[in-house]
């Protein structure tokens with residue numbers, strides 16, 4: 001959890017176990033997608049989630065997964081989608097960034113480095129397979145809008161880079 | 167500002183993303199290379215996502231019990247308020263890139279100002295969308311340079327696209343009566359004030375791409391009043407077929 005999230009500690013672990021359907025190693029809490037979670041009377045819960053990208057097709061699934069996770073523990077959850085403040089990669093915890101890397105996706109860099117990398121000016125994105133920075137941009141968009149496609153010139157493997165969004 | 171003013175203003179913005187998103191969606195599986203195919207359809211997805219945010223808000227504003235799907239799929243041609251530029255066909259990759267670039271630069275400038283709207287819903291959507299559009303603009307701007315300053319053939323094709331699509335650029339800065347009321351209320355953006363910066367920016371990019379800047383003073387308008395080009399009917403036929411054949415169908 002990071003400081004911008006407002007999650008009741010009593011229900012934190014339930015949310016922590018809900019994973020991002022597109023990147024199953026990541027918890028939606030560590031992604032920063034859960035903005036707040038409040039425990040109300042009669043075992044009712046109110047959860048606010050925000051999309052990483054406007055067109056993120058995972059949001060409906062995330063909403064359903066949250067409801068189901070609470071239902072399994074005897075709660076009834078209401079899920080609300082909010083747009084502001086807009087999601088930023090700064091909300092991803094270090095734990096999430098590490099998990100991304102282990103999963104084979106290069107985690108987002110800071111805004112300045114991100115721009116240099118995506119313009120092809122500097123070789124700074126680290127290959128999640130071998131750790132080399134001898135990598136090359138293939139496409140600014142990849143398997144989803146939130147990622148860019150790179151190729152490692154050392155181990156020759158292609159990989160996704162999670163673009164910075166601030 | 168009346169509720170109806172605001173509704174029409176919102177269509178004027180949202181329908182651009184809807185129709186351009188649909189145009190780009192047609193390219194799914196047909197892009198010139200795998201990478202550009204994926205990029206264009208990802209941009210399409212971003213635009214559809216933005217449309218959903220506008221339409222959910224529009225559905226709240228409308229008196230009838232409308233849903234976002236009704237707004238997207240069940241309006242008649244005259245009720246769509248998108249710009250003529252975004253409904254132009256995917257003639258070739260050069261047209262796709264130029265259409266995108268001409269729109270992206272405008273879209274970014276519009277959202278930049280919309281972030282200061284007095285309307286919190288619009289503010290929220292703008293702040294979210296602008297981050298995505300920054301990437302769109304970079305993609306189309308880069309390709310404009312590559313095609314313009316590329317081979318003889320790519321240069322000739324992209325120059326043709328620039329000359330043909332230029333006539334639709336002036337409409338970007340057209341303000342309707344509804345827009346006027348919404349601007350006055352501090353909810354909307356006066357796009358007329360963006361015009362000089364816009365042309366300075368795209369002129370600069372065209373020159374960098376070693377392309378000629380068209381000198382024509384003849385411009386086409388109509389989309390914002392619901393008067394569309396001959397392409398619009400085909401787009402809607404494609405887009406609306408499922409909802410009309412199977413009313414209220416859900417995925």
Ligand SMILES: [Zn+2]
Pocket residue numbers: 127128129130131132152153154155156157
């Ligand atoms: Zn490698």
